[in-house]
Every structure is written in C-alpha cells, then in structure tokens.
Amino acid sequence: xxxxxxxxxxxxxxxxxxxxxxxIFQGHRGPVMGLAFRMGSHQLYSCSADRSVKVWNxxxxxxxxxxxxxxxxxxxxxxxxxxxxxxAGSRDNTLxxxxxxxxxxxxxxxxxxxxxxxxxxNEQHFxxxxxxxxxSLWSALKKKPTSVHHQAHGSQDGAPRWITAVASLRCTDLIxxxxxxxxxxxxxxxxxCKKLKEVASIPVEGFVNALVFN
Numbered sequence: 001x002x003x004x005x006x007x008x009x010x011x012x013x014x015x016x017x018x019x020x021x022x023x024i025f026q027g028h029r030g031p032v033m034g035l036a037f038r039m040g041s042h043q044l045y046s047c048s049a050d051r052s053v054k055v056w057n058x059x060x061x062x063x064x065x066x067x068x069x070x071x072x073x074x075x076x077x078x079x080x081x082x083x084x085x086x087x088a089g090s091r092d093n094t095l096x097x098x099x100x101x102x103x104x105x106x107x108x109x110x111x112x113x114x115x116x117x118x119x120x121x122n123e124q125h126f127x128x129x130x131x132x133x134x135x136s137l138w139s140a141l142k143k144k145p146t147s148v149h150h151q152a153h154g155s156q157d158g159a160p161r162w163i164t165a166v167a168s169l170r171c172t173d174l175i176x177x178x179x180x181x182x183x184x185x186x187x188x189x190x191x192x193c194k195k196l197k198e199v200a201s202i203p204v205e206g207f208v209n210a211l212v213f214n
Contacts, residue, residue, distance in 0.1 A: 001058050003044055005032025011046055013058060023061045027054060034077040036085060039170075045085045047074035053087055053098060067098055069105050076117045078126070080170075086126045088118040095128055097140055108143055110136070119168045119175075125193040127175050129163025135177050137189055137196050147196045149187075153179035167211035174199075178208025 002016040011025040011032055030049030037044055042058035053074060055064040071092035079085045083100040095108040095118055113132035120126045124140045135152040136145040153161040165178040175187040175196070186200040 001037075001042060001044075003035045003037070005035050005046060007031045009048070009050075011035065011044075011056070013061070023058075025056055025063065027063055027066075028052065030073070033073060033075050034087075036077045036079045038079045038083065038085075039081045043083070045077050045079055047077040047087055049073040051089075053077065053085065055100060067100075067105070069096055069107070070094065075115075076119075078118060078120045080120045080123050082123055084123075086118050086120055088115045088128060090114045090116055095126070095138065097126075106140065108138060108145075110145075114162075117163060117166045119166045121168045121173070121175070121189060121193055122171075125189070127166050127168060127189070129166045129177060131162035133160025133162055133179075135163055135166070135175075135187070135196060137193060139193065146194050147189075149196045149198075152177055152185065153181045153183075156181075165208050165211040167213055169213040174213075176211050176213070178204070178211050180207040184208060184211065 002014040004012045009028045013023040028048040034047040044056040046054045051070045053067040070089035072090045074087050075090045076088040085098045087096050091114045093110045097106040113130040115130050118128040126138050128136045133151040135149045137147040138145050151160045161179040167176040173189045178184050184202045184204045188197045188199050
C-alpha cells in the first residue's frame with residue numbers, strides 16, 4: 001500500500017502499482033502532518049495538526065484508536081517493527097514514544113525549541129531535528145539526548161538554520177539531515193548510537209522538505 005495525507009484532514013490509500021485509490025480515511029480534525037507504516041505490517045500511524053496520533057488497520061481498512069498527549073501540532077511520526085511510534089510535537093518541545101499495546105507513552109523533553117522532525121534508527125534509538133538548528137540523538141532509555149550537534153547546518157544573519165528533515169538508513173548507523181544551506185549532510189551515530197559525527201555532505205539546491213533512504 002501507499003498512503004498520503006493532505007490539508008483537508010484526509011488520508012488516501014493507494015495501490016502503488018496502478019495508482020488506483022483504494023480507500024479514504026477520515027477522522028483527523030486538522031491537516032495530516034505525517035504518516036508511517038509499521039515495518040512488515042499493514043498497520044498505519046498518522047499524526048496531525050490537531051495534536052493527535054491515530055492508528056489504522058489497512059487489512060480491514062478500519063480505524064483502530066486515537067492517542068493523545070501532545071500539546072501542539074504533531075509534525076512528524078515514524079515507526080520500526082514493534083507496535084511503537086515516535087512523534088515530534090513541534091512547540092510543545094517534546095518527542096514521544098508511543099507503546100501502542102500498553103496504551104502508554106514516554107515523553108522526552110527537548111530544550112526550548114520547536115521539534116519538527118524525527119526518525120527511528122532502530123527499536124531503541126531515534127534522531128530529531130529542531131528549529132534552533134540542533135540535530136539530536138536519543139536513546140529510548142534516557143530522557144535527555146545522548147548527543148546534540150548544535151547549528152548542524154550553520155546559521156544565516158545570526159540565526160541558526162532549522163533542521164527541516166531527517167532520515168535514517170535502517171539497520172545501519174547512517175543518518176541524513178536537511179535544511180536550506182545548499183547541502184544534505186550525512187552523519188554516523190556510531191555502533192552504540194552515542195555520538196553524532198558528520199561523514200559527508202551532498203550538494204542540494206533549495207529548501208529540503210523531506211528525506212528518505214531507499
């Protein structure tokens with residue numbers, strides 16, 4: 001399946017081979033900001049400007065449940081193989097890991113900045129980007145980041161360029177980040193995901209809206 005969300009609060013499910021629209025999910029009260037499939041499944045997670053996270057079952061084309069906790073728009077969501085999702089809550093300054101079967105959540109407080117993007121590296125670690133230009137590495141077992149790279153994409157007119165997109169290459173320590181300084185940066189998180197180290201830079205013109213490894 002292929003899923004897409006829109007400003008009209010709807011989620012569209014497509015057949016990626018034929019691009020035939022198969023279903024429309026409705027229920028969010030604000031624009032859909034992010035979508036993520038749980039790896040190896042047809043379970044879909046969505047996040048929205050309405051501050052909620054929703055769970056959908058594509059085998060049944062059915063709504064499952066809504067998760068609440070964020071105090072501002074939920075701008076990013078990602079998942080791995082377990083029934084968990086990580087979300088970025090923009091100006092509520094938090095990241096959250098949702099344990100779906102347990103109906104619980106873990107809250108990770110960022111310093112006073114809008115956390116706008118997040119990606120899981122593996123089941124226990126994730127990376128986030130914020131509007132103060134910081135790229136942060138997290139362990140699910142710790143409430144504070146294990147590594148922070150400040151102004152990861154430099155500054156302009158004395159203000160840091162915020163991190164607009166992050167991506168992780170699954171089953172590796174490779175991370176990518178984007179902004180609008182003419183490059184996508186590649187980082188290593190190390191074997192134990194404890195330290196961010198810049199390893200390469202790829203020239204890219206314009207504003208980086210999204211990143212994904214294939």
